[in-house]
Amino acid sequence: MLFDNFSGKRNLFNKQNSKRAGFLTFSQLFSVYLYVIDKAILKKQFGISYLRPWQELVITRILELRDEGGKVLCILPTGSGKSLCFMYPIAVLERHSILVYPLLSLMNDQAKRLEKASIPFVLMKGGMTRDERNACFKRISEEKRIAIVTNPETLLAMEKRGELKLLSHPALLVIDEAHTAVTWGENFRPSYLELGRLVELLRADSTLAFTATADESITEGIIKHIFSGRIPYTVRDSSDRENIFYHSLKSLSKQKDIQKILAPPSSRPAVIFCRSRKETEYLAGLLNTGCYHAGLTSEERKERERWFLSSSDGVLVSTSAYGMGVDKKNIRTVIHTHLPESVPDFLQESGRGGRDGGRMDSWILWYDEECSPIKDIFTNGKCIRHSLLLHMGEENAEECLGCSACVHDGYRRAGEDEIMAWVKWHPGHTIKGAAKSITTPAFFSRWKNMKGWNGRETEMAIKTLVEEKHLHLFLSRLFCPLSSFMIESGKRSF
Numbered sequence: 001m002l003f004d005n006f007s008g009k010r011n012l013f014n015k016q017n018s019k020r021a022g023f024l025t026f027s028q029l030f031s032v033y034l035y036v037i038d039k040a041i042l043k044k045q046f047g048i049s050y051l052r053p054w055q056e057l058v059i060t061r062i063l064e065l066r067d068e069g070g071k072v073l074c075i076l077p078t079g080s081g082k083s084l085c086f087m088y089p090i091a092v093l094e095r096h097s098i099l100v101y102p103l104l105s106l107m108n109d110q111a112k113r114l115e116k117a118s119i120p121f122v123l124m125k126g127g128m129t130r131d132e133r134n135a136c137f138k139r140i141s142e143e144k145r146i147a148i149v150t151n152p153e154t155l156l157a158m159e160k161r162g163e164l165k166l167l168s169h170p171a172l173l174v175i176d177e178a179h180t181a182v183t184w185g186e187n188f189r190p191s192y193l194e195l196g197r198l199v200e201l202l203r204a205d206s207t208l209a210f211t212a213t214a215d216e217s218i219t220e221g222i223i224k225h226i227f228s229g230r231i232p233y234t235v236r237d238s239s240d241r242e243n244i245f246y247h248s249l250k251s252l253s254k255q256k257d258i259q260k261i262l263a264p265p266s267s268r269p270a271v272i273f274c275r276s277r278k279e280t281e282y283l284a285g286l287l288n289t290g291c292y293h294a295g296l297t298s299e300e301r302k303e304r305e306r307w308f309l310s311s312s313d314g315v316l317v318s319t320s321a322y323g324m325g326v327d328k329k330n331i332r333t334v335i336h337t338h339l340p341e342s343v344p345d346f347l348q349e350s351g352r353g354g355r356d357g358g359r360m361d362s363w364i365l366w367y368d369e370e371c372s373p374i375k376d377i378f379t380n381g382k383c384i385r386h387s388l389l390l391h392m393g394e395e396n397a398e399e400c401l402g403c404s405a406c407v408h409d410g411y412r413r414a415g416e417d418e419i420m421a422w423v424k425w426h427p428g429h430t431i432k433g434a435a436k437s438i439t440t441p442a443f444f445s446r447w448k449n450m451k452g453w454n455g456r457e458t459e460m461a462i463k464t465l466v467e468e469k470h471l472h473l474f475l476s477r478l479f480c481p482l483s484s485f486m487i488e489s490g491k492r493s494f
């Protein structure tokens, strides 16, 4: 499958960028590698018998280019096994290597992976005492090969204390989640803007930047902030994830749709992305589940991560704080309760699901009045997948079999059938009058799905159905269009 992805049909090596950014060409891709990967090490330390084609490509390029001060930028989808691309070289190269992460949780995850592969490592983070740091430096000088897992702030602090020279000339310098250098550095992680300078000071044999999603502006930002404007070899896999089905839904009631989408057990585990902390707390209360945001204490966040990681049917309501590095493979549904603001962020967030390769449903719920710079992608009725990929610079995406604009998903919006049926058999009410009748206990006892709807949200839903011309308003009175009466067995066609 992955090999097919390299067949060129998907324009993996963006032609437009290939000249400028030093993309690998096909002849390079299929050229005979100078470096031969040791299968015994793969088996013994990583427990695998073979590499995916692009893993082999990235590893061999890293090892071949290191004598020339190699610079490699890898843009590879989440869950594609990218950490092996730098773990294998660390395992075979002598001297130390430095791994830079934006978050402590990611540093801890990487430490676990290194431990599992029996690669010696030290974790260097903020707040360490002089003795603790000295113990790390001593180990670095003693070990034949060792990985230093750290973050930009710690490297900067080391530079100020004059300790950075103790880490200089590493075999590899890896910057993971490199898009954060652009998206965070320019806002609230100014230390990221110093990264390019630190990279120069450290003088690594090879500098590698990894990210899962990068459009043109992020790619340019990475080149500027990490590679100081020098063009790296760039390996890019398609941003497409074939196992994700994108549903764009103009909701009648977002809350009720969320409950309906998550009702079947097969839809879980699930993550719901909200815009604000307040919204996550409200929705988590409503769904009787956990919320996750940057306002929680680190203990609370860890405890919720642990719970969700091991849960087989949990629902986590989160801000964008949940995401990077939380390696839960079997998430079946990701819901955005709002129109996303940027394509790379949206692909990052929806890409948290289906990492086991199984079917995953990504839902984007919206109301007409919402604004977003990329609203068109989800509302203009064109293929969502193609529009997303086009935004990422991929022009020749294959036929889409997984978006609600191309394939009817059979989903009926929460409340739609019930409200339509009521108006059909009780024509001539005002919107307010209809909403009042629909939200009485007598109606709920017959239409159990409507239980919990209040007058205000029912009114809003009716107004949306009127705007969409699914219901007609004549002299402020509601009617169903004639066509709805022509359908046998009460099933409507609109």
Ligand SMILES: [Zn+2]
Pocket (backbone or CB within 6 Å): 382, 383, 384, 385, 386, 400, 401, 402, 403, 404, 405, 406, 407
């Ligand atoms: Zn489509």
